[in-house]
Amino acid sequence: MNLYEYQGKELFAQYRIPIPKGKLAVNRSDAVGYALQAGFPVVVKAQVLTGGRGKSGGIKVVKNEAELDRAVDDVFSLRIKGFAVEKVLIEEGVNIDKEIYMSILTNRATEKITLIACGQGGMDIEEVAKKDAAAVLKMDIDPLIGLRSHHFLKLFRHLEISDQSVIYQMKHIAGKMYEMFNELYLSLVEINPLIITSGKRVLALDSKTVIDDNGFPFLKEMERFANQDDKNRDEIDAKNANLSFVALDGDIGCIVNGAGLAMATMDMIKHFGGDPANFLDIGGSSNPDKVVNALKIITRNPRVKAILFNIFGGITRCDDVAKGIKEALLKSPISLPIVIRLTGTNQSEGVEILKGLKLPATSSMQEAVKMAVEKCGGVK
Amino acid sequence: MSILLDKKTRVLVQGITGRDGSFHTKMMMEYGTKVIAGVTPGKGGQKMNGVPVFDTVSDAMEMKPDAACIFVPPAFAVDALWESVEAGIKLITVITEGIPTLEMMKVKNHIKGRGITIIGPNCPGIITPGEAKIGILPGSIFKKGNVGVISRSGTLTYEVVYALTEKGIGQSTVIGIGGDPIIGSRFLDLLEKFKNDKKTDSVVIIGEIGGNDEIEAAQFIKEELKKPACAFIAGKSAPAGKKMGHAGAIISGSSDTAQAKIEALLGMGIPVAALPQDVAGLLK
Known part of the structure; x- marks a missing residue:
């Protein structure tokens, strides 16, 4: 999970990694107010979960009050790689030596x-x-050994830093970054740039922090960052229902068990000239509710013209999937064409349930994919 | 024996009394796996499907297990893994999904050079068709034969194997290595084993987006394997920067896309199937 710059800097402050003085603003008037308090020069930084912010004009250095309104307006009006700017970080300007x-x-x-x-x-x-x-410099650190003196020696030699005060500060920062990386189950912590001021202070001017999704559930104190990635409503609902879901642009809604098979299903749809509306893995366990939730998310997408189930039963039982389809249809009928492929554990029980719903099922993935593509405009 | 596992392998199941653990212990035993002990803290002294249950792995060592299979929820799975490593078990399969990458990295760095093989985490397990299986693979779709299969996926493996079996092509050993960024055994580790396995005449690798392991594997297949091989790579239509279900299935550069991997494999003379069921045709 990606954190915003200001959230990464919150963690930096917690770990005593020095950062410039700053304040988060969620509207234009706050931004202007904070900037006036900070004094000039001041920096207005768009908060978006994507790189290339500087190149898109998302970071503005403002030298005086006359330029301020315009700069704040400009940054708030940006769309950076599709992301609207809803928050800006107002930071004191610092002079940069290195x-x-x-x-x-x-x-x-x-x-x-x-x-x-x-x-x-x-x-x-x-x-x-x-x-x-x-x-x-790329230096591998064995997690069982940790960051040690010889690593620091290599680091300072590479950066050609000899000033004792700077070495002392950098050692502290690198050590804290490493500590944070381990304690918070990060997969990345990046400072670019880490600056040395003309007064020989070392400061983290930016922050990029990514938390390992598998580590996140173990960190109660990080819960405040949950569900904030660039997800749409469908992706958030899917996550809450324990489904792996990624929204795509096409018109065939896919419900598959297993991530690899789900990807292969999307690939096969493309292969036959169709276009998947989503990646969706209902996972390994047998729970009809998952199917009900999956159908709910897929059918509210107005682009979807057909629904394709591709189930290879292993841990997942075909009859559980069929029960889920039945339950969903009883709650609210679906007018879209549904194509179902069922193979594996309890296949015949599943097919029997579907017969009662007048839904045919095939055992071939290729046949099912072709049928779904045909329902949406035909096989190439 | 084939690589890793045969019907004589003595298997310990960690988490044997849980919902998945108990169900799959039964399935493993029905397939022919010699499950000789189980571990669940606090349940020592009980029996599960006739298998004695112990509180700790070290208690269970009196049953002389050769291999362990872990069906323990993510919060306890890392400790279960360390427990088996410390007890001296040489083959450990971790089915659990959701282990933090950093924790797995620590285990991996510890076991290097100690003669321990870990399969997984986040994997379906290992099967030597006609002999034994460890994990959750559905036994009925496999057939004894001479094709070795290594895969980062679960159900996609079943899809490919199903097509092989339908065409009468049997398998020597099939391994699901897991969908996480750091896993116990990578393609390369298992290709080494297949290279020296007399029962394996050819190899199928099933890869996906993320990481560079398939490209490493391609190099090894060309230069060292000396057996025919083919591949399938999932995720040609996956968008960059999005995690496709598996923690490790994410495109983060230009070398870890499905296209880059397919090109690397083809460049090394290794045929790549366009569709999962086409793999069977490439082996003939």
Whole structure:
């Protein structure tokens, strides 16, 4: 789960990672008021859950009062990669002597925690690495060993930092980032840029924080960040119903058991010239309620012209899925065409239930997918 | 024996008294798996399907288990895993979904070089058709034979295997390695085992978006496996940056898309099926 910059900075403050003074504003007049309190120069920063904010004009440095209203208006009017700006962070301006990049992340390739640092901060780190790989330090840390003195030595040597006061501050910051990464089950904590001011203060000017979704349920104190990703209403409802759901643009509503099979179903729909309306995995357990909830979410999408079930029973029992379909249809009839594929555990019991509803079921995935595509305009 | 598991393998089930644990213990035993002990803290001394239950794994070691299968909810699954690792069990399969990546990373770094194999987490398990299975795979769709299958998915594996079995193509061992970003055994670890397995003549890998393991696997298949192989990759139509059900199934760059993986496999001369059931045709 992604956090906003201001939320990441809340965590920074909690971990005593220094940040510029700032305040979150949710409307234009508050933003102007906070900026006047902060004094000039002041920075207006759009809060959106996407990168490339600076390039889109989402960060404005305001030098005086005359420019303020216009700058606040401009930032609030932006749409950044489809995201409306609903909140801005008003921050004191700081003078920058040097910009550094630093992040700590889960490295699935090396199966270690990786610390990445670069003397060229404030830029897209992947672009820097492409041009000059040696400019970027990537240091693997064994989670059972932790961040140790020799790692710091390598870090400061790479960044060519020799000022003792700066070393002291950076060591504190890197150590706290590592602590936070471990305690809060993060998959990424990134500061870009981490700046050194002309007065030799080290400050986190930005923050990007991603929490591991599997770690999140274990962290009671993080609950306040729940359900805030860039999800639409369907995605939030699906999550509450324990369904894995991703909204897509097409017209075939998909209900599948298993993530891999759900992806393969979408791929097959495309293969035969159709377009899936969603990814939906009802998961492994047998619970008719899941099917009822899945149908509720899918049928309220006005684009959906047909519904495709693809069930390969293992842990999931075909008769439970059929019961769920029956229950949903009894509650509110569905006029859209429904195509059902049932194979595996308790297949014949499931097919029997569906017969009672006059819904035919096939045992072939390919046949079912083709039928669904035909209902929506035909097989290519 | 085939890789990992046969009918002589003595299996311990952690979480044996739970809903999933008890049901699948029964299914495993019906298939032919030698389940010799179960563990549920506080339930020591009871019996489950005739299998003695112990409070801890170390108590259960008197039954000399070769392998453990974990059906424990996420909040306790990591401890259950550490418990088996510490007790000295050499093959541990974790069915549980929802273990924090960092916790799995710690276990993985600990077991390196200790001769311990972990399968999963978030996986359907292992089956050696006609002999034994560990986990939740539906036994009836498998057939004894000479094709090794390694997959990041559950039901998609069943889909591919179902098509193989229908065409009369049997399997030596089928392993669902799990959908998490950090897993006990990756494609490469198991390809090594299939390479040396006399009962495996060819290999199928079933991958998906996220990570670079399929690309590593392609390299190994070309240079070292010396057996025919083919693949299926799910997620060609998946949007970037969205997690597709599995914690590890997320496109975060340009090298972890389905297209990039398919190109890498084809580039190494490994055929890739357009549809799951086409895998069977590529093996003939």
